[in-house]
Amino acid sequence: MTEKPTVLITGASTGIGAAYAERFARRGHDLVLVARNAARMGTLADRLQRDAGVTIDIMKADLVNPAERVAVEARLRDDVQIGILINNAGTSLGGTFIEQAVDDVDRLVTLNTTALVRLAHAIAPRLAQAGKGAIVNIGSAVGLAPEFGMPVYGATKAFVLHLSQALSLQLASQGVYVQAVLPAATRTEIWGHAGVDVDTLSGVMEVDDLVDAALVGFDRREPVTIPPLHNGGQWTDFEAARQAMIPGFAQSRPADRYLAGA
Template identity: 70%
Template sequence: MTLAPSVLVTGASTGIGAAYAQRFAARGHDLVLVARDMARMETLAARLHQENGVSVDIIQADLTRPAELATVEARLSDDARIGILVNNAGTALGGSFIEQSPDEVARLVAINTTAPLRLATAVAPRLARAGEGAIVNIGSVVGLAPEFGMTVYGATKAFMLFLSQGLNLELGPKGVYVQAVLPATTRTAIWDHVGTDVSALSYVMEVDDLVDAAMVGFDRREAVTIPPLPDSGQWDAFQAARQAMLPNYRNRLPAERYRMHA
């Protein structure tokens, strides 16, 4: 692997994915852009090549389609130049759980969980053998907050956080860094998918601010980066409380509070 490995970014035509492509191109990384919108990717690729002199390849793919997902998987597993995967592609749904159709939910799960899982699976063995590389998974603070009312979307983002944390424990000792990035409300096209006017929302983070913060976390090799969270001690306390429970999961009998008493 070179000092500046190639970076594959999904959902790269707009928003967070396009910003990641810009940041890595500015650092001298060649790119592989993956998205459905070919015209936008071509425009972005031409600009990044002109501004930074990097090579930019394009894969037009709908990651909910198995054959197109397989094309990206093959590129990740076979191209030894790719040392960083940014799993950014995702979507959301409007309405409550009982208003969402099974087909809509299935598509949401396919793009938000199945695709990033398969792409990580495609690249991780090669990175582990090389003893270096990185996987960046874009999650959401919604995955920590069922109170926000986005049940299925939040469940997919909780999956991404757990996957990232588990992979970090498994792959970190092999030299592979895994980062979970948890944005809050960010000005992206995802709000169009849920039928919400983002300009009417409060406390909206701009994409450039989000990705700049995420790159700081990347450089620090944070396992979990939460750009809107002011006090990192709150996350540390959350982690400590969770880990304090671990020994108590190993009891042979149910806890006293669950035993029947006459």
């Protein structure tokens, strides 16, 4: 029987990360859990080891802190048992752009983009050399909708989508699967970080439903999985419209509508 790869999950102490840990443990995968809250991870690990009989390591790390993040990067580079990365750690902010403190914005951007891309970069060369493995990046539907009024958070999630799609194009031929998961409102602690009472919102998806749907997309090897989007044809049409524009970008002169006097 083929040995199942170990799965490293960031933001694993609660919410989406913890749900991914439970699902992969049930599938018989050993885990490496990464988060700031070691106590929560310990409680989760004890339960999953007892219930699923898998081996679970805990790495306490603040991924915004380069000195702590480097240990996680090294684990991804060097541990050949790790074949799946769930890039889930992220945060949000409340208030409008001009109300947000710049240091808080900087931390959000670092966690949601810099840490995510560095961890992906740490594992991708090894997976490509092995010709197998997966990188799952948790984005957000907000990255497609500036109308939601979350400019910095949404921009970081647009980054996650673009990165994931571009990596999929580059790495698929080398046997590495890259998935972007785009939740919408999901019942996690991120709302508290933004100062929002999640119980006042409508259309909020439960974490278990979100992760179960994301794993259906994972098993189907979808490059982009949008669990709350019931009309999948809308995403297909969106992608077709985007791709139809690409040949028009390589032009030596401006479009006629931008010429003086047009």
